[in-house]
Amino acid sequence: MVDTRITNSVLWNLFLITAGSFIIALALKGIAFEHAFIPGGIFGAASLVYFAGGLGHPSIWYLLFNIPLFIIAWKFISKRFLLYSFYAMIIFTVIYALLEVTFKIHNQLYAAVVCGAMSGLGCGIVLRSLGSNGGLDVMGVLFYQKFNIGLGKFYFFFNAVLYTFCFVYFENDLVIASMIMLFCSSFAMEYALSMFSQRKMVLVISDKSREISAMVNQHFKMGSTLLNGVGGYSGAPKQIVLTVINNIQLKKLEEIVFTIDPAALFIAENTFSVIGSNLARRKIY
DSSP states (O other): OHHHHHHHHHHHHHHHHHHHHHHHHHHHHOOOOOOOOOHHHHHHHHHHHHHHHHOHHHHHHHHHHHHHHHHHHHTSSOOHHHHHHHHHHHHHHHHHHHHOOOOOOHHHHHHHHHHHHHHHHHHHHHTTTTTTOSSSSHHHHHHHHEEEEEEEEHHHHHHHHHHHHHHHHSHHHHHHHHHHHHHHHHHHHHHHHTTTOOOOEEEETTTHHHHHHHHHHHOOOOEEEEEEEEEEETOEEEEEEEEEHHHHHHOOOOOHHHHTTTOOOOEOOOOOOOOTTTBBOOOOO
């Protein structure tokens, strides 16, 4: 686990935002712009205005669309979150405007998949900071806090309206390719967010639960909890060991458990949100 003094530091958060924004700009300028794809969110709306009307530049429209959103959200969301998000918006706009790069991907489907994967990875890196990518993320947080409207529902509604307009102005194949790009982006973003956060919740049912618990504490320096249970068939009382570890430690724990008790029942479940103890600190914007 990364030290919270690092993850909460300004330099670390600026690094994440800058690196993620560069990857997003690289994907959108080098692939999406070349194929006239329409990304989701506020930048998608900016791209729609540019490609449909031929006015200005997508980065300029993106900046203009963001200004009123930040003014509205300033009153309702923490200043630190907005400042980081504002930095993300500015750094992305500058990089996108100045970057001159073209990926030689001629197949529209391949381009949509690669662009979605790259932009989603960049978005995930930015969202690992204490800020956001700006634009729709800012309004999504605001609507969630004020009206309890889930982020997924808000994004879906906005992008559904956006792509409805796209079908009016563009060829169906282009819009569908843009939607494929958005889907790949969402998948890649979720993967980037969970890549370093995935944990294993382990339940061990054994007659030697206390011995197993002691070995967990000794080998992994991790806490464990003994839960009281009753055997469904025998009716005999049992103690169940509950602990949370990472993927690397799983096989070692399995070896320890079955060395102590070959008859134990070992259950491991994926979990992505573990907060507290020495695993992870709660993210406060």
